[in-house]
Amino acid sequence: MRIPYPPKPTLPRACEGRITAGSPRVCPHETPTEPAPQSSDEALYCEAEVPQTVRKVKPDRENSETDLEIEDNEKLFTTGQKELYLEACKLVGVVPVSYFIRNMEESYVNLNHHGLGPRGTKAIAIALVSNTTVTKLELEDNGITEEGILSLVEMLQENYYLQEMNISNNQLGLEGARIISDFLETNTSSVWSLELSGNDFEEESAALLCQVLSSNYRIKKLDLSHNQFSDVGGEHLGQMLANNVGLTSLDLSWNHFHTRGTVALCNGLRGNVTLTKLDLSMNGLGNEGALALGEVLRLNSCLVYLDVSSNDISNEGASKISKGLESNESLKVLKLFLNPISVDGALSLILSIKRNPKSRMEVLDISNVLVSEQFMKTLDGVYAVHPQLDVVFKGVQGPSAKNTISLLTNPMKLIQQNKVPLNQYQVRELIKRLDEKTGMVNFSFLNTVKL
Incomplete structure (x- = not known):
């Protein structure tokens, strides 16, 4: 796989699949005296010759099969990395990002909102091919499009140090989803956290991503929030969750799931044994979706964190969820704020926790609900059984101002x-x-x- 860039005929061809900053560029599979012809604009790496001031010949005693080695002289290695990036920027025709130059030896690099575009992303990718220090890379809102994501995934086939990547809000669309899916299918990268929020993914994108994620076990944390998945997407995601054995955290907030998609999603969750955190906030689950979630909580023994805030769940839906809480032994955090739940729904929730001696609930967030004095008395009884529990509510209504002040x-x-x-x-x-x-x-x- 090669990252294309404008050819430079006077420079030698880099060794296939390897680039070295600070050591001679000799391909173990080619004779140095036989110059190889330049390929068209399909070349993978920047054909940049490292300046003589940073060249360092390896001692004869070294017998390594890889060029991705840090030289003993850290200063020379550092200079080589920076020079490599600067040459890459010159070749693709972009202005170097000074922040990246200053931080390319840090483990965390935040390039959000830098206006990189596809060519700027390509220059970053070229520099990261041989980088061994960056483990988390933020590239949100850079307009990288499918051309930029292609450069990144080709880089990831060579870089085994990068573990977390955020490419949210980059207009990737269906073609970007296809490129990412092809990459995930190889299952060889070291990336375990991938943020793809706000990339205009629709149902076809969901089908592509879910097909490969069903068998991908390396991705542990996935953010697909702020996309356009609806009920069909929920069906694809449900099938994926039924088979996936890698994901531990999944963010699906701010999509368009309704009853049908939620039921399909929950069907996949019933038998899932790895997912511990699920965010479904800002969708349209409704009371029917709450019924399916209650069944999940009754059967699933892995989920620890569940956010279903702002999902049009009323007291009826809260009652359905309460049924699941009565027997659930794994959930610790349940967020239900911004749902039309009153004090009656809140009572059903805390009483279900009280009735479950094996409940591990620590946080129940109903922070938009005004509770009553009677609720507070009941809550004291629940706290006596489950002292680890913290119920977050808006305030107390009903009692006199004096009692309210005394209470809070x-x-x-x-x-x-x-x-x-x-x-x-x-x-x-x-x-x-x-x-x-x-x-x-x-x-x-x-x-x-x-x-």
Whole structure:
């Protein structure tokens, strides 16, 4: 596979599949005295001769079969990498990105919103062929199109160090989905996290991607949010999830799934044994979709995080989900905010958790729901059974202003006023404020609390 670029006849041909920054460019399969002809614009790498100041001949004692080696002299290697990128930019006719030059030896490179275009992406890809330090690359919103993604996937066939790549919002469309699908079918890259959000993928793209993902086990995290998958896409994704044994995180938020697509998706989730995080927020699942999700929660023993926010799920749908929560032993986070759920639906959810002694629920997000004083009393009972649980709601309605203040008052103020004991809500809020995940309690902000 070769990344095309404008030919430069005066420069020698690079060794097939290898490029070296800081060492002689000798192909082990060709005699150095026999110059090979330049190919057309199908050449894979920048045919750039590294300047003499950075050339370094390997000692005779080295007997390596690969040119992708870092020289002992780190300074020379660094200079070679930068010179390689600069020459690539000159050949493809783009202005070098100074940020990339400064950070090409860092593990994380963020080139989001740099206006690279397909040619700028090609120059980056040429430079990354032999790069061994970059493990995460961000290329969101660069208009790379299918030409740029072709350069990237050809680079990934040679680079085994890059592990996470974000190419969201790049107008890839159906042809881009086809190129990515062909790449994923090889199952040889080291990339395990792929973000493809907002790339105008429709049903045909879903079919292409899902066909190869059914047998791909390397991709662990996949973001397909903000695309245009609808019910047909949901059917393809459901079939993929039924067979896939690699994905652990899948983001399908901001698509167009409705009842039919959701049911198909859930059918695939029932037997899935690897997916732990699923984001279906901002779709149109409705109560019928909630019924299918409740069945998934009853049968699936792997899912840990589920976001179904803003999906037109009412109290009826909350009740269906509650049925699944009564027997689920794996889910820890359930997000249901921005759904038309009232205090009755909220009660059914927390009571289902209370009835399940093996529940591992830690966060229930119903942050748009105004709860009642009776709900708070019930919640105290649920906390007694499941002290790890945190229910996030909008506020308390009904009781007098005095009771509401007493219920929700900042616990730090009550400590300073010696008003203890605290209620359950205040105890949990106190723990949140004191816990900084360091193993130590920080009381420094006590002096900043205004009474």
